[in-house]
Amino acid sequence: MTTHKYDPQFTQAVINATGPKATPRIRQITASLIQHLHDFTRENDITIDEWMAGLELMNEAGRMSDDRRNEGQLVCDVFGLETLVDEITYKLASDAKDEPTATAILGPFYRHEAPQLNMGDCIVSGIESTDRTWMHGTVTDFLSGKPIEGAVLDVWHTAPNGLYEQQDPNQPDMNLRGRFTTGKDGKYNFYCLRPVPYPIPYDGPAGKILQALDRHPYRPAHIHFLIKAPGYKPIVTQIFDRQSKYLEDDAVFAVKDSLIVDFVPYQGDPQAEFELHYNFKMATF
Ligand code: MBD
Ligand code: FE
Structure with missing residues (x-):
């Protein structure tokens, strides 16, 4: 049986991809982050265009950031x-x-x-x-x-x-x-x-x-x-x-x-x- 990406099982599969050498803290917070990101995306039916718009904001913040301007922090x-x-x-x-x-x-x-x-x-x-x-x-x-x-x-x-x-x-x-x-x-x-x-x-x-x-x-x-x-x-x-x-x-x-x-x-x-x-x-x- 294939797992549809909308399926909560998919989220668990992504979390489970974490390897044994990840530290407990990294394991804990990335599992939580993945869960929240996926839930957020499902709950709001985020489309490719919307995801791209968010990505572009992040990239622009990165490009603008230097020692005079911490745009990501802002x-x-x-x-x-x-x-x-x-x-x-x-x-x-x-x-x-x-x-x-x-x-x-x-x-x-x-x-x-x-x-x-x-x-x-x-x-x-x-x-x-x-x-x-x-x-x-x-x-x-x-x-x-x-x-x-x-x-x-x-x-x-x-x-x-x-x-x-x-x-x-x-x-x-x-x-x-x-x-x-x-x-x-x-x-x-x-x-x-x-x-x-x-x-x-x-x-x-x-x-x-x-x-x-x-x-x-x-x-x-x-x-x-x-x-x-x-x-x-x-x-x-x-x-x-x-x-x-x-x-x-x-x-x-x-x-x-x-x-x-x-x-x-x-x-x-x-x-x-x-x-x-x-x-x-x-x-x-
Ligand atoms: C500021 O001057 C500031 O102090 C903080 C916390 C965020 C943005 C601009
Ligand atoms: Fe200030």
Whole structure:
């Protein structure tokens, strides 16, 4: 008897083709992936044309991706996938009673090797803006509350034109990025801008998907952080301006309540219009 491809037996045959040397984890997740892909395809009567359209989106995302543009990641982001894996990773890692700083997705615009700066330095260059912000706080152990020495705070955000420096030929290399290392007191402080909401890149597959789904491409104003300290789990997160639009409908689903912050008008400093205070709480491994 021949097995029709529509037959669920066919799916089992594909799963069973896995050889004995596949690791248990690979075996488990590919069996599940095949099952879900086949079920999805059967349930929706996916035709060759529709499958080809999806394939072309994937190929286009691949062709567009380089060290300035992670289009594949962006496609995952608009489907909420990066937020989901962030959530899962964070839950698996934590059985804590109290809460370290909540995580949020890394996103496609992180760059390694941002400039190493001194406390009190400014990450803004070549931009006239009235939204200078003095950001400061302490990095602590979330259980003991003790300050953490040697924590490296890696920060990045967009320019007022809505572009990260690698997207914008008019910004200096590594603009609006910096790494700051805490001393004994665990304190950090630096100058940045109060960021603005901005549209994620809209001229590729992620944009096509948003358009087809009748969704806007905007993210609320945010600042990214990657914080590392010896003996502690790294924190990948973002903070969001309470006054910003799109907190409720972020195009990439990254907002969490505990990450919403207040930019406070600041009188005490001729270099800054706003003050932003935020403490980061880390958990040990
Ligand atoms: C961004 O700026 C971003 O931070 C994320 C997570 C996704 C797309 C664009
Ligand atoms: Fe971002």
